[in-house]
Amino acid sequence: MPRKPIELTEAEWTIIKAVWDHEPCAAPTIQEKLFKQTEWTYSTVRTLMDRMVAKGLLTANKVRNTTLYQSAVTRLQAQRGELLYALKHAFNGALAPMVQCLLDNQELTAEELAELESLLKAKKRTVKK
Numbered sequence: 001m002p003r004k005p006i007e008l009t010e011a012e013w014t015i016i017k018a019v020w021d022h023e024p025c026a027a028p029t030i031q032e033k034l035f036k037q038t039e040w041t042y043s044t045v046r047t048l049m050d051r052m053v054a055k056g057l058l059t060a061n062k063v064r065n066t067t068l069y070q071s072a073v074t075r076l077q078a079q080r081g082e083l084l085y086a087l088k089h090a091f092n093g094a095l096a097p098m099v100q101c102l103l104d105n106q107e108l109t110a111e112e113l114a115e116l117e118s119l120l121k122a123k124k125r126t127v128k129k
């Protein structure tokens with residue numbers, strides 16, 4: 001059975017990005033790093049982080065009187081989950097319209113287009129006929 005895709009809320013994205021940049025870290029560190037952006041209090045950050053532990057997004061290890069948090073998911077796993085969520089909900093699982101939407105709404109360089117073509121050619125070679 002495939003693993004359930006990782007889905008993060010906007011607040012969880014904010015927290016996990018800060019954790020990735022500072023792990024292992026304590027909640028006060030994250031609160032301090034995010035305060036200008038979010039104005040979240042320590043208790044808000046701690047609550048969010050503890051909920052993320054319960055969801056399996058972070059791990060928590062008690063060291064004396066401090067809880068140190070680390071990510072339990074990689075950036076790639078989180079990005080994949082976000083992309084699959086958008087594909088499922090915004091495009092009813094249809095990949096071509098999603099790619100078309102991205103192509104229509106992004107300024108792509110010739111290098112980026114060449115890279116996309118290369119990715120498609122590589123994928124075609126691995127697809128069973």
